[in-house]
Amino acid sequence: MTGAPASATGGSGATPVRGGKLGTAAVNQASLWNIANLLTMARLVLVPGFVMLLLHNGGYDPAWRSFAWAAFAIAMITDLFDGHLARTYNLVTDFGKIADPIADKAIMGAALICLSYLGDLPWWVTGVILFRELGITVLRFWVIRHGVIPASRGGKMKTLSQGIAVGMYVLALTGPLATLRFWVMAVAVVLTVVTGLDYVRQAVVLRRQGLAAERSAAAQEAVEAAAEAPGSSEGVERVSGAPDRISGTSGARGAAEAER
Numbered sequence: 517m518t519g520a521p522a523s524a525t526g527g528s529g530a531t532p533v534r535g536g537k538l539g540t541a542a543v544n545q546a547s548l549w550n551i552a553n554l555l556t557m558a559r560l561v562l563v564p565g566f567v568m569l570l571l572h573n574g575g576y577d578p579a580w581r582s583f584a585w586a587a588f589a590i591a592m593i594t595d596l597f598d599g600h601l602a603r604t605y606n607l608v609t610d611f612g613k614i615a616d617p618i619a620d621k622a623i624m625g626a627a628l629i630c631l632s633y634l635g636d637l638p639w640w641v642t643g644v645i646l647f648r649e650l651g652i653t654v655l656r657f658w659v660i661r662h663g664v665i666p667a668s669r670g671g672k673m674k675t676l677s678q679g680i681a682v683g684m685y686v687l688a689l690t691g692p693l694a695t696l697r698f699w700v701m702a703v704a705v706v707l708t709v710v711t712g713l714d715y716v717r718q719a720v721v722l723r724r725q726g727l728a729a730e731r732s733a734a735a736q737e738a739v740e741a742a743a744e745a746p747g748s749s750e751g752v753e754r755v756s757g758a759p760d761r762i763s764g765t766s767g768a769r770g771a772a773e774a775e776r
Contacts, residue, residue, distance in 0.1 A: 552602035553612050555594045559619040562591045567626050570686060575634040578688040585686045591623045592679045621649050627682045635702075636685055644705060645678065648712040655719045662726025665718045670711045677704035 564775035599616060602608045625646055631637035659665070681704040681724035 547607075548611055550602075550607040550608060550609070552598045552605075552607045553609060553615070555598035556612060556615045556619050559591045559594055559598075559623060560615065562587050563619075563622045563626050566591070567630060567767075570627070570630050570702070571634075575630070576688070581686060581688050585683060588623065588627060588683055588686055591619075592683070595620055617653065617715050624649070624678065624682065627686060631682070631685050641701065641705060645708050652712060652715055655706065655715065659719045659722050659726070662722050662729075665715065665722060668711065668714070670707060670714065674704065674707040674711045675705055680704075 524740055546624065564585040566584055569587055572580040572584075575581070598612070599609075602612055628642040628645060629635065632639045632642045681697060681701040684693070684700060688696060
């Protein structure tokens, strides 16, 4: 015996559920100024600095583009840690839930738009990637009341390939490395499209399941409400007693016919 309540010892006394009071309390206990949120804020601050470094001197100075690459790399690396720290050390906050995906899309979107503006990357590539990312964000809000679609291995590979490809385009590469970055970006675009379509499929399935569950719950509530309504017990007794009277009458008739 530890003397601790069941909720503290992993018992069934209180199981936190998504959206429940315990889950909300746990989220509210985390300070806004925790390390995970500070890393997210740093990524947001890096975005305008990254843009200025990349576009400095017309955007074609190798030295300044190297500085821009360093800022981009820092943003990508911190993205690997802030979410992990928040989940591991219970530092999840409402601010982090909103700011983290915004920071991710802000640095990637800024890099893609700047590269297309400089003529280094076709605009259609930027359009495909941004359309996918913004579309997935809309889908998340569309199905959020039904559940959360977990990150897939393909989605993680997409994020990694995008980061590597965009980072290579930020650098002033020439020769074989310039050819290599083209193929890395091609892989990133393919993964972007494939994982986006898969996410749409999962979102549609999740929404259908959620709506079916809601209809089932509503029907169950209607049945329970009808059972608890005044006079419902007498109706139940009349209905439940009817088969006995019918069977008794049938039995009497059968016995009379057997005697004849």
